[in-house]
Amino acid sequence: MPDRSTPLRRLGFLTIGLFDPADPGPGHESTLALIELGERLGFDSAWLRHRHLQHGISSPVAVLAAASQRTRRIELGTAVTPLGWENPLRLAEDLATVDVLSGGRLNPGVSVGPPMRWDDVRAALYPDTAEAEDFSYARVLRLLRLLRGEPASTFSGTVGIEEFSDHVQPHAPGLAARLWYGAASRRSATWAGEQGLNLLTSSVVRAEGDADGEQPDRWDFAALQRAQIDAFRAAHPAGPDARVSQGLVVIPTDSASAAQREKYAAYAAGRLPRTATPQGPGRLLFAPDLVGTAAEIAEQLWGHAGFQAVDEVAFALPFTFAPDDYVQILTDIATRLGPALGWSPAASG
Structure with a gap:
């Protein structure tokens, strides 16, 4: 998005789907209701985040079904x-x-690497094969080949009354082209581009120096994200037309109550310290949450180097709010922030 004359083309949202472990049904139902609301409001996409062994959705594919x-x-x-x-x-x-059930609407986003808290879960997840598992990019390529319809078996034919296929069934034409990779580093973004994948960027990037390894005194999240996007498109066969979606946390307050505005401000303030310097051994840098009126957030986004390079977004909803908060935020995004960015809601039906 080089300037304000180019409208935001696609608007989506991302949610974690929190639930009460003592009564998980209502939380899952609330997530489904939020997706239904998103469709009514004209959003182009709704995304779910994985949360294994936590009180967030552990099986997004099942929920999306x-x-x-x-x-x-x-x-x-x-x-x-x-x-x-x-x-x-x-x-x-x-x-x-x-x-197939959705009529060709699924957009799988994936990432690689050892599972989170690997030492704690390896005995349950891979009790016999932990040392042999390959958590590299090769795992993505296996998935991509299978989605494209390449052989998964050396046999196809009929045995008795049963018929067997040598590739994944059902086959979903076009699904492989809708595979996204969630990259946190320039290396991963470049690799995703080389494979012809789509790129998901989020509110987290790896703090990386310049080409000579120089580390800046002050880290600029937007500049780091823009460098990843540029590296991805430089490596992608589609070049500047390669799809990239940005996923910052935005919290418009236009229709929020006074109590909600106070809650949102406190939430963002509590998370702000982690945005100043890289965190943990992975040197992850987090983007500040954007809280304010739709006009204020739009102004911040127009000046964001990462946002300037995209024409589609999937704004992330905060993790710990109540269903009513999500309804207010989602409604303000669709009716105020989106239009301020030049977006038009999709037609219903």
């Missing part, structure tokens, strides 16, 4: 599925099934 039957138009995505927890063949079957 349910969402596919309660919506007709809005695209449905995962941002992101950590492939370290998945068998690519079984995941390919699940993704293809949901894509």
Whole structure:
């Protein structure tokens, strides 16, 4: 998005889907209701985040299967599925099934690397094969080949009354082209571009120096994110037309109550210290949450180097708010912030 004359083309949202472990049903139902609301408001996409062994949605693909039957138009995505927890063949079957059920609306986002808290979960997740598991980019390529319809078996044919296929069933044409990679580093962004994938960027990047390894005195999240986007497109066969979606946390307050505005400000302030310097051994840098009126947030986004390079977004909802807060935020994004960025809601139905 080089200047303000170019409108935001696609607007989506991302949610974690919190629930009460003592009564998880209402939380899952609330997430489905939020996706339904997103469709009514004209959002182009709704995305779910994985939360394994936590009180957030652990199986987004299953939830999106349910969402596919309660919506007709809005695209449905995962941002992101950590492939370290998945068998690519079984995941390919699940993704293809949901894509068929949704009429071709699924956008799987994936990432690689060892599962979070690997030392704590390895005995349960891979009791016999932990040392042999490959958590590299090769896991993405396995999934991509299977989604494209390349062989998953050396046999196809009929045995007795049963017929067998040598590739994933059902086959979902076009699904492989809707595979996204969640990159945190320039290396990952470049690799995703070389593979012809789509790129998901978020509110987290890896703090990396310049080409000579120089570390700045003050880290600039927007500049780091822009460098990743530029590296991705430079490596992608589609060049500047390669798809990139940005996922910052935005909290418009236009229709919020006084109590909500106070809550939102406190939430952002509590998370602000982590945006100043890289965090942890992974040297992760977090973007500040954007809180304010739609006009104020739009002004900040127009000046954001990462946002200037995209024409589609999936704004992330805060993790710990109540359902009424999410309704207010989502409504303000669709009716105030989106239009301030030049976006027009999709037609219903």
